[in-house]
Amino acid sequence: MHLFKQIFVLYFLCLLCFSCNEPASNNCGSAWLGGEVVNPKGDYVIINRSRKVIDTIPLDENNFFLYQMENVDPGIYFFNHSEFQALYIEPGDSLMLRVNTREFDESLSFTGKGAPKNNLMMDLFLQNERENPFLPGWYMLSPLQFEGKMDSISANKKQMLREFISKRKPSDLFIEIATASIDYNIYLKKELYISANSRKRIYNEEVDIPESFYAYRKTIDFGNEYIRSYYPYYRYLSFYMDNLAFEQYKGKEPYDRDSFIHNYIKAKLIDSLITHDSLKNSLLRSSASKYFVHAKDEENEQKMLDRFLELNTNPRDQKEIKELANATIQLTPGHQVPNLKLLTTQNTVRDLHSTLKRPSVLYFWSNKSIKHYREIHTRAQELHSKYPEYDFIGINIDSHFKKWLKTVVNSGYEEITEYQFENFSDAEMQLVIDSVNKAMILDEDGTILNGNTNIFEFDIEAELLVYLNQ
Secondary structure, three states: OOHHHHHHHHHHHHHHHHOOOOOOOOOOOOEEEEEEEEOOOOOEEEEEEOOEEEEEEEOOOOOEEEEEEOOOOOEEEEEEEOEEEEEEEOOOOEEEEEEEHHHHHHHOEEEEEOHHHHHHHHHHHHHHHHHHHHHHHHOOOOHHHHHHHHHHHHHHHHHHHHHHHHHHOOOHHHHHHHHHHHHHHHHHHHHHHHHHHHHHHHHOOOOOOOHHHHHHHHHOOOOOOOOOOOHHHHHHHHHHHHHHHHHHHOOOOOOOOOOHHHHHHHHHHHHHHOOOHHHHHHHHHHHHHHHHHHOOOHHHHHHHHHHHHHHOOOHHHHHHHHHHHHHHHOOOOOOEOOOOEEEOOOOOEEEHHHHOOOOEEEEEEOOOOHHHHHHHHHHHHHHHHHOOOOEEEEEEOOOOHHHHHHHHHHHOOOHHHEEEEOOHHHHHHHHOOOOOOEEEEEOOOOEEEEEEEEOOOOHHHHHHHHHHOO
């Protein structure tokens, strides 16, 4: 351990001595948060709570930070540095963390006053992450077998919590939040089982789920202030609303969380069931945002926007979703693709429209993932060999010209079909690039045929044929 780190730790330990020393009284109004970020991806960290930024804290030359939080309300906060993770902080805590960005969640650990609570929360989180890969197999179980599996998982975690409570004597609020973490992750898995079963209907494999399976829904709190931004609770409510929405159109259309009918019904359910205004607004915003980035029908998008503006009361949310909806509406079939500025491999500027000579497919890539840019170029070449009537235009979304050019040249890509956005932030907004697998199919004059497809999906081949035969 080098000298600076020793000094930093000693200083932090001194803070522990002068921090409040009544563990359950919460009489001290402030808390300290510090730590080290290994392999940082920026020069600062962010502390959030309930969608609001509390502060942006710079990292020093040794990648350490130290921050005093004044007038702390006990509860869930979020530490953000390229990724984010929940923290539990109470007045009087002096919490030190260490995280390596290469394995963010797996490496995050805590020391200092308040550390045992956060290490327990991380253990619960990581246990849940380890369970998730097994879910597809568990969906094949009968309802009774699946419920037995969930009961076993819940019992083990609650035993761990009981042992922690006996040893550490945490506050009532922490116990409530830790219990909610266990319960709502189990409830979420049950909702996912229900939706997986609903999707089996199209294969005639759906099974009858007994009424007793749904008993946990009677315990749901639809407006908990302390966990409203905590992901086990938040994600559960969203998936629960998904299943309730499907119940209203079941038999008319297949289960599709991205469809207009699903999200139109879901928005009304959120409005009628969620009792906490900020939570309601947040769920409405998340649902609308997800819908618009996948939407392809201008009339339905306008209906969805009208419903959102009617139900959401947060001006910032309204502004954000209006801008997103207006951008995605401009990407529906029949509109002209935005005439964005592109850099050529000769470092000259061209507008997008001037690059279009024939029907074209735009696809996007980044130097940040060698595996992805190789796969997407291979896919584009494969499609081009099958459908030579189309030009396939690769657009790099990075900002470093020389690195991009070097990749193009060394990889042997055709320079006349490779470009880089002059201003990716502007392009990201106008083209709603939410995924590097996104592709756009255009006519030779820049008219959008499909503004939001996936170049790796098998369905894109059928689309390309249909447009050729129109």
